[in-house]
Amino acid sequence: MARASTTSDVFNAIAEVSRREILDALMAGEKAVGAIVDDLSMSQPQVSKHLRVLSEVGLVKCRAQGRHRLYSLEPARLRPLHDWLAQYEQMWNERLDRIDDYLKELQKRESSSDG
Amino acid sequence: MTDNRHGSARIEFPSELEVLITREFDAPIALVFDVLTKPEHVSKWGATPPDQMTECSIDLRVGGKYHYSFVTEDGTVCSFSGTYLEVEPPFRTAETWLFGGWPDAEAVETWQLHETDGVTTVTMRLAFRDKAGRDHYPTRPRDTGEMSSSGGFLDSLDAMEDILRSLLDLTGTVSE
Numbered sequence: 001m002a003r004a005s006t007t008s009d010v011f012n013a014i015a016e017v018s019r020r021e022i023l024d025a026l027m028a029g030e031k032a033v034g035a036i037v038d039d040l041s042m043s044q045p046q047v048s049k050h051l052r053v054l055s056e057v058g059l060v061k062c063r064a065q066g067r068h069r070l071y072s073l074e075p076a077r078l079r080p081l082h083d084w085l086a087q088y089e090q091m092w093n094e095r096l097d098r099i100d101d102y103l104k105e106l107q108k109r110e111s112s113s114d115g
Numbered sequence: 116m117t118d119n120r121h122g123s124a125r126i127e128f129p130s131e132l133e134v135l136i137t138r139e140f141d142a143p144i145a146l147v148f149d150v151l152t153k154p155e156h157v158s159k160w161g162a163t164p165p166d167q168m169t170e171c172s173i174d175l176r177v178g179g180k181y182h183y184s185f186v187t188e189d190g191t192v193c194s195f196s197g198t199y200l201e202v203e204p205p206f207r208t209a210e211t212w213l214f215g216g217w218p219d220a221e222a223v224e225t226w227q228l229h230e231t232d233g234v235t236t237v238t239m240r241l242a243f244r245d246k247a248g249r250d251h252y253p254t255r256p257r258d259t260g261e262m263s264s265s266g267g268f269l270d271s272l273d274a275m276e277d278i279l280r281s282l283l284d285l286t287g288t289v290s291e
Contacts, residue, residue, distance in 0.1 A: 089126050091163075096138045096237075097121045098160040103142040103150055 010080055013057045018042060019050045023073065026060060030072040132243040140237065144230035147237060148205030151226060161185065170194075177202055181210065197224070212241060 014020055018040075025031065025039045033051065037044050051071055054060040058077045062069050124138045140147050150156040154171045162168040162185035169192070170184040177199055184194040194215035201209040205228060212224040221244045228237050 089124070092126060092136055093122050093124045094163055095160070096124045096136075098163070099150060100120055100138075100140055102156070102160045103140055103146060106146065106150070106156075107142060 010057050010059065010077060013053055013059055016050070016053075018046065019054055022047065022050050022054065023059065026071060026073045030070045032068045032070055034068075036071070134241045136239045138237050140235045141233065142235055143233065144205045144228050144235045147235040148228055151228075151237070152204075152208065157183065166193075175199065175202055175204075175208070184215075201225075 025036050036047050060071050127135045154173045158171040165188045166185045168185045173181045179199045182196040186192050197211035199210045207227050209225040212222040223242050225240045
């Protein structure tokens, strides 16, 4: 699977387990940094650092509410990953479909030589 | 009766080191096993056109070796090889799996077959030994071609599975 260079940042962003945990934490909805810190066993500076990376690649967005900054997911940005997974699934499907076609051909040949 | 099972393979990632693929075929188990393990058959389906199979040798016995390679349209040679660890026709084979493009990603590939009412279910499990490949993923050039970054490949798939499945359920915005 060759990866499009434009998606590589997103791949890098989710290659780090802590950042995936943050994405998981945000699945429940919009959260302030403090709430994410409470959810995960990470320090606030760590969470902030990872949120910065996730924001840079657009996987999370941030808005200010009073003194708080609230973070939420941008799931549409996972589209390149979805496409990439689909490509992998397609590769396997093509391979297994070829085996399927070949089996059918063999069975057809076998039954016609029997009859 | 299913006329066409195209596109029906199921792909799962049971752990961060494993890929599991399941597919049904409307054919008896013995025939499916032969098609998966005999060179005269594998050479017929082993490469996706326009890729061309250039080598297909299979010594189907415990300790025996196999080697497949194919060349892509742009001349890239992809080579897969390994040694059989278990051979139980027509139910199961297990073999080491080495891909030329991922020199440090050792894996064990297991094929299991079972037949019910004329339908043979095939599962292929690829289990990577460790995270060696993935540990140096960030320093590996990303554009050296197909499937070149072993660790990142699996890591991203794990992450994607977790994240995508939840997000797809939750928001429906990723899928169309």
